Amino acid sequence: MARSEFQSLPGTRDLLEPDASRFRSLVDLFAVEARNAGFGQIVPPMFEDVGVFVRLGEASDVVSKELYAFEDKGGRSIALRPEFTASVCRVYSQHRQILPWKTWYAGPSFRYDKPQKGRFRQFDQVGAEVIGSNDPDIDVEMIALAWRFFAKLGLTDVTLLVNSLGDAEDRPRYLRALQDFFSSRADELSEQALETLKVNPLRVLDSKRPGDAVVAAEAPVLVDFLSDDARAAFERVKAGLDALGIPFTVAPRLVRGLDYYTRTAFEFASASLDAAQNALGGGGRYDGLIENLGGPPEPGVGFAIGVDRTLLACDAADVFRPTDLSPQVWVVAVTDGTEGLRLVEELRQSGIRADRSFDGRSMKAQMKAANRSGAEIALIIGDDEVASGTVSVRTMRGDGQQESAQRAEIVEKVRSLLS
RNA sequence: GUGGCCGUAGCUCAGUUGGUUAGAGCGCCAGGUUGUGAUCCUGGAUGUCGGGGGUUCGAAUCCCCUCGGUCACCCCA
The missing domain is CATH 3.30.930.10 (Bira Bifunctional Protein; Domain 2)
Known part of the structure; x- marks a missing residue:
């Protein structure tokens, strides 16, 4: 492969x-x-x-x-x-x-x-x-x-x-009876069963080979011993x-x-x-x-x-399905500064599952990643937002609604949207 | 350990009686003018066709070996 x-x-x-x-x-x-x-x-x-x-x-x-x-x-x-x-x-x-x-x-x-x-x-x-x-x-x-x-x-x-x-004392009596029984029917047993019989007669009972199973079905039963x-x-x-x-x-x-x-x-x-x-x-x-x-x-x-x-x-x-591992929030940061870094950290400290893109990808690529991640909310922060002290909040379900929120109140805003 | 079946891109698979640079869908990446996903359009990258050897002018296609998977026996969880 x-x-x-x-x-x-x-x-x-x-x-x-x-x-x-x-x-x-x-x-x-x-x-x-x-x-x-x-x-x-x-x-x-x-x-x-x-x-x-x-x-x-x-x-x-x-x-x-x-x-x-x-x-x-x-x-x-x-x-x-x-x-x-x-x-x-x-x-x-x-x-x-x-x-x-x-x-x-x-x-x-x-x-x-x-x-x-x-x-x-x-x-x-x-x-x-x-x-x-x-x-x-x-x-x-x-x-x-x-x-x-x-x-x-x-x-x-x-x-x-x-x-x-x-019990330990019952076993030998039973094993003897079992051994006698299988020996008397040896000609009907498979070669493998005969091998097993030597080392562990009990396990012959378990054989899935049809021929063996027929014989095993008639074997003495442990419960009687x-x-x-x-x-x-x-x-x-x-x-x-x-x-x-x-x-x-x-x-x-x-x-x-x-x-x-x-x-x-x-x-x-x-x-x-x-x-x-x-x-x-x-x-x-x-x-x-x-x-x-x-x-x-x-x-x-x-x-x-x-x-x-x-x-x-x-x-x-079809039970016990995997749990949803998606982040709740995806941070789309297109600034030269450390806004993305800080915003993600703040969200995580507040117990919100948040993630982001790296490697300076284009906004389009970051939005794509946001969509793919399954996050419910994308938080967009670029030069305009930094200048005005806001964050653009976009819901990702369906065609998506976008609004502006104060940077200082972003955690509250996200919480209310998620609940 | 014994036997049957299988092994082609990240995934699911196609590849005709062995014949030129190996394909599709999905996925991935990039574009469709200024900072916006999922839809749509266009383009792109990725495979020593599990590995090795052999037959042949030529093999993903045939043969052998080997590795791996799978199913049954065995065993067991």
Whole structure:
């Protein structure tokens, strides 16, 4: 394309206006919702000791294939974070907080994937985590936070899938049953599914290949293997969602990509995104993760939402439109002095969005720029105005009206015209 | 990582069976007499046709490699 020596690397892109502002607004909106729900912000580093992430589960692709890992000049093995949860757990282990600790975050993560629509190597997430409570009501609260966020954006076509992945003790029993089942049907499975079966039988359930899906549909279901405790917790979660009026579908074959999840798992998808990457976000409970990272045996639950995909869904649904970035006033200065400089500064100090042209452009060119900028008012100041202590005020809507105003009262004049 | 499709000005695209100085619309810039936009008229600038190699008298058009994008698988946000 455009001839330039360097381009942004695969899977990365440059956010320009109006997308950049929209991006910020989205994060701001999430921040408000999270704060209202009692979450404080956390800003962990973007890279950690590689071990922090490896403990997420070596069977997952996120860790085994997609980690941006390298050695720094001090010989440390470090990795760019592929997600936030592990960092949050590490932070808690390092700086103990009063429990339950509720925290939210926003920022980029990195995965060495093959880029696709809605899938980037550097991608942004907003998310929240709660450490130190087993209460299923917290699970409900997390889902409610995400749900409220989507609603505030104007996304109405979000679907919620929930499942329970059981406790650490339930899992092995289920995995055995699953393994037996798939082994007995091995001849019907794709080669890839058989590969997956070796490293992580759970994920075979998730296969989108038609042949695999048929077999998976008949596979034993995790819900039948839950301990009494886990079952009760799951019931409580479902009852909580009902109580809040949040619609959901139980998805017995929902498994999440990272291995650390226990009990509640959930995922949000958008019907507006017909692409394969239609998952807006997801999360669940990770009751063994902190201990696994060398911390105390505290339970945790959290979720992350993909900012890029959410924005894509907003585009598809035509909601959460970009805000107007236009200046309110354009100063057209054709004097040799510093009138333009002073006038713009005065307007800005008064909280009015104002801008101007540079490089001594002709009045016609400056008026053109004023029009293009979307400003409602053009303030014209030339030798005549300077001499008479006035400013010409021109409204830019339609054919435009022009009048003269006293230089000393210009801010007031502009304010009254804008209101 | 595997496979399909695509890659021409800032943007959206056209470019006929390979044939002379590569086009359109939008955008941008400048004019249409003295200091006035959006409309209208006129003129102008910008592309090593993603990059490299090959076939050919001749390639944006054919072949190979490569880079990038996109879609599906995979994976996931």
